[in-house]
């Protein structure tokens with residue numbers, strides 16, 4: 001598994017990259033400075049008024065078949081709020097406005113994809129939805145599960161950061 005910090009060659013001139021700091025690679029030939037910063041992601045705690053949240057089952061690796069929160073990577077030239085609204089539509093067929101979502105906190109994680117381990121930072125949101133809302137799982141979501149906040153299957157949650165966030169968020173509400 002390659003960490004992003006272990007990249008060997010400069011993408012500009014293909015000379016050797018040298019590590020200058022924990023988060024900086026510098027090209028030995030053209031002096032390109034390549035900083036390793038986290039990729040931004042979002043996730044949403046969708047809650048109904050029965051004390052339940054909605055989990056998604058992942059279709060693709062990493063962690064295919066594990067549970068996750070709706071959400072995903074933020075596109076370039078997109079605000080985090082826009083990305084939340086887009087992901088809810090793509091993954092669940094749910095229409096929501098930016099004013100319906102509330103920012104909670106962030107958490108850090110890693111995301112392993114095709115042999116590279118990327119650093120990520122997740123921006124966690126919350127939104128209230130109606131009990132009878134129609135959910136249409138699509139895109140990278142196989143199915144959804146409404147689960148009581150006291151019965152969240154933490155051992156089956158795909159990402160450590162998301163599980164840690166939910167544990168801490170719901171313990172502070174208890």
Ligand SMILES: [Zn+2]
Nearest residue numbers: 010013027030
């Ligand atoms: Zn170079």
